[in-house]
Amino acid sequence: MQTPSHIRVDHIAIVVKALDHAIPFYSQALGLQLERVEDLPAEGVKIAFLLAGDSGVELLEPTVPDTGVARFLGKRGEGLHHICMEVEDIQAVLDRLAAAGAELIGTPQQHPDGTLYAFIHPKSAHGVLLELYQKP
Amino acid sequence: MQTPSHIRVDHIAIVVKALDHAIPFYSQALGLQLERVEDLPAEGVKIAFLLAGDSGVELLEPTVPDTGVARFLGKRGEGLHHICMEVEDIQAVLDRLAAAGAELIGTPQQHPDGTLYAFIHPKSAHGVLLELYQKP
Numbered sequence: 001m002q003t004p005s006h007i008r009v010d011h012i013a014i015v016v017k018a019l020d021h022a023i024p025f026y027s028q029a030l031g032l033q034l035e036r037v038e039d040l041p042a043e044g045v046k047i048a049f050l051l052a053g054d055s056g057v058e059l060l061e062p063t064v065p066d067t068g069v070a071r072f073l074g075k076r077g078e079g080l081h082h083i084c085m086e087v088e089d090i091q092a093v094l095d096r097l098a099a100a101g102a103e104l105i106g107t108p109q110q111h112p113d114g115t116l117y118a119f120i121h122p123k124s125a126h127g128v129l130l131e132l133y134q135k136p
Numbered sequence: 137m138q139t140p141s142h143i144r145v146d147h148i149a150i151v152v153k154a155l156d157h158a159i160p161f162y163s164q165a166l167g168l169q170l171e172r173v174e175d176l177p178a179e180g181v182k183i184a185f186l187l188a189g190d191s192g193v194e195l196l197e198p199t200v201p202d203t204g205v206a207r208f209l210g211k212r213g214e215g216l217h218h219i220c221m222e223v224e225d226i227q228a229v230l231d232r233l234a235a236a237g238a239e240l241i242g243t244p245q246q247h248p249d250g251t252l253y254a255f256i257h258p259k260s261a262h263g264v265l266l267e268l269y270q271k272p
Contacts, residue, residue, distance in 0.1 A: 008189025029236035053144025054190030079263030080216040100165035127215030
């Protein structure tokens with residue numbers, strides 16, 4: 001069973017209109033260290049990842065109109081999109097959340113690096129789109 | 137001058153309708169460790185602080201109608217409210233942000249424990265209400 005000490009904030013995701021404007025704000029002005037910028041055409045986003053202590057900030061710029069991120073930007077404007085918690089045993093946490101009535105968005109998927117991830121619907125997480133990671 | 141390595145996510149703040157419902161979700165179901173619950177009548181909120189690795193989650197329940205937190209809940213519903221970054225030299229970071237055109241909300245204030253804090257307006261931080269901490 002997952003214990004509290006094994007959960008950490010992996011990243012905070014922020015939807016922005018243009019990485020070209022947001023990266024200088026969060027890196028040079030605020031002072032976070034830019035780790036990487038990636039173009040993910042299959043997902044319709046460009047992302048920038050900045051380091052913040054044990055966690056990070058992920059800036060998301062939509063590059064095509066028909067994604068959740070693009071719709072979020074169109075409807076709500078720039079702002080906080082989701083938070084991602086790293087856990088040790090994602091299935092155990094998902095089982096506990098489901099038992100507590102939380103609605104999962106699909107089933108856990110896998111990134112190319114082997115990280116398992118899953119999303120909890122905001123309506124069952126007090127308005128927060130919650131992502132979980134289990135790293136290999 | 138502030139260097140990137142001296143910034144960390146102190147907490148992620150989430151506005152909720154009722155701590156009584158949100159605390160069990162974030163502690164027992166998700167697995168975060170509940171650190172403390174405080175009633176702050178002067179600020180019109182009750183807060184719960186939960187530990188998440190090097191960072192934390194702050195749940196905010198408005199207790200009076202005329203605060204920013206209460207208006208946020210009425211207008212947008214439950215959800216992500218702000219993120220707080222701890223820095224070493226808050227004035228240096230505020231000066232850099234101001235030089236980059238960011239709008240500060242007032243001037244730095246002090247918590248009873250000596251922590252200095254300040255807020256950056258979301259319109260100048262890509263839609264994110266950004267809090268800064270400098271701990272004593």
